[in-house]
Amino acid sequence: MSKLVPIIMNDSKFMTAVITNIRKHMLEDEKAGIILKGIRFPKTLKDFADHVILADYDVAGTKTVAMFTWNYEKQDVDVDYISINDLGQGYHRLRHLYPDIKQKEAAEILGYTQGYISKQAKKYIEERRKMHKMGIDVYLKAKDKKEESK
Amino acid sequence: MNKNSEMTDLSFMGKVFDWISEREFTTGEITSIRFPKGLSRMSDHVVLIDYTLLRKHKKIAILTWDYENDEIRAEHIDANIIEGYSQLKKLHPYITYRESANVFGCSVSKINKTIFQ
Numbered sequence: 001m002s003k004l005v006p007i008i009m010n011d012s013k014f015m016t017a018v019i020t021n022i023r024k025h026m027l028e029d030e031k032a033g034i035i036l037k038g039i040r041f042p043k044t045l046k047d048f049a050d051h052v053i054l055a056d057y058d059v060a061g062t063k064t065v066a067m068f069t070w071n072y073e074k075q076d077v078d079v080d081y082i083s084i085n086d087l088g089q090g091y092h093r094l095r096h097l098y099p100d101i102k103q104k105e106a107a108e109i110l111g112y113t114q115g116y117i118s119k120q121a122k123k124y125i126e127e128r129r130k131m132h133k134m135g136i137d138v139y140l141k142a143k144d145k146k147e148e149s150k
Numbered sequence: 151m152n153k154n155s156e157m158t159d160l161s162f163m164g165k166v167f168d169w170i171s172e173r174e175f176t177t178g179e180i181t182s183i184r185f186p187k188g189l190s191r192m193s194d195h196v197v198l199i200d201y202t203l204l205r206k207h208k209k210i211a212i213l214t215w216d217y218e219n220d221e222i223r224a225e226h227i228d229a230n231i232i233e234g235y236s237q238l239k240k241l242h243p244y245i246t247y248r249e250s251a252n253v254f255g256c257s258v259s260k261i262n263k264t265i266f267q
Contacts, residue, residue, distance in 0.1 A: 012175070015170075015175065015180075016171055019167045019170065019171065022167075023164060023167055026160055026163065026164070027160065030159075030160055036163070036185060037184075037185055038182060038183060038184045038185055039182060039183040040181070040182045041180050041181055041182060043181075
């Protein structure tokens, strides 16, 4: 049985792997209305992952960031898709995927400044709290009505 | 003009990826690859590559499709607006401020401010 030989990854090889991955899906993407807007090669994410490439997509009108990293176990490219139409939601999704991520790193991945991300994240939490409270109020009102009718 | 091949956005993108792979760029050298809108007067397919030469000299490669030679045409300008703008103007004399802003990835007012300062 042949043994899987781990690939020692370098920047150039990783870039080729990511470009191959993007190319593989290009035709399907075009048919599905997924438009590649740009590719970013961040320099300040070395602590986050040794190799990261970011691609900005327009998925049928929704701004989406695809984050490519190298998975040493699978010996293949890993992709995470983060929708950033609601930047606050995108930030929290990123935090959910990578709990140890620093705000500076998240800002670099999402392609906005740290200050703007922090503002949007706060706004998102506030809105969620409001929605949650609204949900509780509706539930309590319905409960009261039910008890009254008894 | 000899239009040897019909070029679509998709096949042009493929050619650009080939062009990059042939040059063995590393992720440290390339900062970003941009697919700009609003440069259709320059060419029907334009891709911009922001890269760093010898770790300090920031450059922009303007890639377009050369229908005559059936290959990518690469024009290199400085990313620094002061030097880059005059190089861009030499290559594309009729380029507008808005189009230049698209190339440099900045606002029109920044172009105006930098040139007239």
